Amino acid sequence: MNEDIDEILANILAKEPLTDEEKQHLQAWSNISSKNEKTKKFIQALTRQKKVLNKHQKKEIVFTRIKKEIYQKKKKRIIYWSSFAASIILLIGIFLVFQQAIFYKEEFSPTPMYASNLSFQPSAELILPDGEKRFLSREKATVVIADSNRAMRTDKQTLFVESNNLIPREPQYYTINIPLGAEYNIILPDGTKIYLNAGSSLKYPDQFIGEKREVSLIGEGYFEVASDSLHPFVVHVADMSIQVLGTSFNINAYPEEEWVKTTLVEGSVKALCGNHNFIMKPNTQVAYNKETQKVEYFPVNIQQYTSWKDGYYDFEDMPLRVLMQIFSRWYNIKLEFAKPELKELKFSGRLKRYDDLHSLFKMLEYTRDIKFIIEKDRIIIQSK
Structure with missing residues (x-):
């Protein structure tokens, strides 16, 4: 009917x-x-x-x-x-x-987990060189570190890293951890801006010295690299590295994911994957399989890989297992499939990152023969 x-x-x-x-x-x-x-x-x-x-x-x-x-x-x-x-x-x-x-x-009478009020995100964490941990404010402007060599401050969900380059010294390394259900930005001493997605981690120096500007990423980050033709910017992730001079690109490299995906928005990027080197063009992606070392290079719709930083997810023919992995990180929930074949159901569309999760589930139940069952601390996906 x-x-x-x-x-x-x-x-x-x-x-x-x-x-x-x-x-x-x-x-x-x-x-x-x-x-x-x-x-x-x-x-x-x-x-x-x-x-x-x-x-x-x-x-x-x-x-x-x-x-x-x-x-x-x-x-x-x-x-x-x-x-x-x-x-x-x-x-x-x-x-x-x-x-x-x-x-x-x-x-609807959603439980707190089902509603997932994202207006109260957990705080990002900054790990200092000596192992000390400090939590970063999302809204309030605060000074995290300030001395003669460096200064780090927060303002509007962004960590600003400033360095005194007049004093020669060895750089010290910091790590910013973004918990599940949150996001944070960081601006490095050279002006490079990085958007960090939920469940991500970035290791960076408080000062760039030498021939390269190097950082390490776990998870997902969108990079707007400050131009410097003499000092390439290098991102180390899994068993590969991305080298640029000045450009915008996205890297998805969560530990639980099989593939590391680098998507170029503008400029030029050199992707180094084992014995494979690629000079990427805008609107393309290099995908590296961590288990098989297989490398693929192909054109993509960049919105599907970068829209998260603008507050929504854009996806096309995405398997439900991938979609649920994204929601699991963002809403900080546990999901379980009752039947393996449900994982491969395909969806296309656009989702606002701050929408209520219960509305999403209701919509999914309507458009496919599936239902979401809340059981203690997890959500089970079943066939109708």
Whole structure:
């Protein structure tokens, strides 16, 4: 029945005439509950807007219209998705989940883990050369370290590292750890800015000396490297290194992931992977398999690998296992699949990083034959 209703609502949205049988079906469905009646009226309201949506318009236009309508009714973060088939029917199905989450949110009683209030992120941790640990403020401007050689301060979720280069000395190394469910930025002495994702770690010197500017990364970071043609910037990660002069790129190198992925946004990058060397071009990616040492180089849609730093995730035909790994780190939750085949279900769409997790799960349950079960300290993904 849901598939029939989805198609009827899609026809309404596209201003396609309904048959008498479809009209009767729609009326019977809307009489079942007040929710269905509101859904029907909401769809009909969209068709009265100035700009008529054609049934064959691109899915991005449909997303924009639906998102705009919902935001005007409720100032609430929304997760919006597309199906990997990009069908209008599934788009309408997704839309139904959105509006039901808006108008009937009182039906949900999420646990703290399920709701995942990301406005209270855990603090990033700075490890000093002697092993001392200091926690970094997300909002308040604070001085972490200040002496004649260096200064480190925080402001608006960013650690600023400043160095006195007039005094020759050996650099000291610091490590910044980003916990699950958090993110943090760092600006190094040369002006390079690094966005660090949840569950990541960066080891860096308080001063760059010598021929190279070198740091080490575990996890994921987006780099905006300050230009310096005489001193290449080198990122060491797993069994490979990335060397640049001045550019923007993303590295994904979590220990639990099989592949290390380097995605170039602009400029030029040399990727050194064992015996393989690649001079990367913008909009390409080098993927290195840590177990087999296999290396792949190919063009990509960079938004799928860099959008996290701008506050959302953009993905296309992504297996559910990969998607859930991302959410596990960001929402700091444990996930378990009841059946292995569920891991390979594919999803495409865009997710705001600060959206409520319960809305995401409800949407996933609607668009696929899966359900999320809360059991103590974990969430189990099952077939319906």
